[in-house]
Amino acid sequence: MSTEQKTAFDLIGRRYDESFVERDAQLGEGAWLLGQLGRPARVLDLGCGSGLPTAKQLLDAGVEVVGTDESAVMLELAETQAPGGQYLHRDLRDLADLGEFDAAVAFFSLIMLPKADIPPLLRGVRELLRGPRLLQIAMVLGDFDRFPISFLGVPTEVCAYPPDELRQVVEDAGFETMELREVAAEAEPNRIEVQIYLRARAV
Structure with a gap:
């Protein structure tokens, strides 16, 4: 992630959570994960942001969470909004x-990474997994790389995959896709986006 992108999320801060109108699908993914995990369990939250909703959802259910993020401002919010997690200020790679x-x-x-960095990251994540060895990814539907956008008035760059390409990237990294679905959600007031949710297991 570039310095500009780190600065972007420092600037966005609390407005990131306030912007989301609908997070039902993400909460549903968290509920599914909790149903797959025994206790004790340990989950890595890559790019945990402010801790909402996922880190808090997992922590409230008694799961140990390690969250990584490049934005110090977002991590400060996570400490407050999802207390009890281990939050590390570092590149998610x-x-x-x-x-x-x-x-x-x-x-x-x-979505904040160049596409070239995602396969090696996923291969690295695979090596950290034990037990059920589960992976969940959420992306925005699209087909672009390092595409300039303005998010909440702050410029940044993002990438996106078509569903079949995302599935292939994940499987090439050593995972078996369990489910992939598309969800239309109101990401900001009056802006609907199509989101991709993928569940996989390391093989």
């Missing part, structure tokens, strides 16, 4: 010294 996990989630964080 930096997987060193994190230990092992039952599952990893990346909800709308991989």
Whole structure:
């Protein structure tokens, strides 16, 4: 992630949570994951942001969460809004010294990376997984790389995949796709976007 993108989320801060009108699908993914995990369980939240909703949902259910994010402002919010997690200020591609996990989630964080960085990241995540070895990803439907946008008035760059291409990238990294679905959600007031949710298991 570039310096400009890190600065973007420092600027966005609390407005990120306030912008989301509808998060039912993401909460549903968290509920599914909780149903797959025994206890104790440990989950890596890549690009955890403010801790809402996923880190808080998992922590409230007694799951250990390690969250990584490049924005110090977002991590400060996570400490307050989803207390009890271990939050690390680092590039989400930096997987060193994190230990092992039952599952990893990346909800709308991989979109901030160049596409070239995603396959090696997924292969690295696979090596950290144990037990059920689950992976969940959420992206926005599209087909572009390092595309300039304005999010909440702050410029940044994003990537997106068509569903079949995302499935292939995940499977090439050593995972088996369990489910892939598209959901239309109101991401900001009066703006509907199509989101992709993918569930996979390392093989």
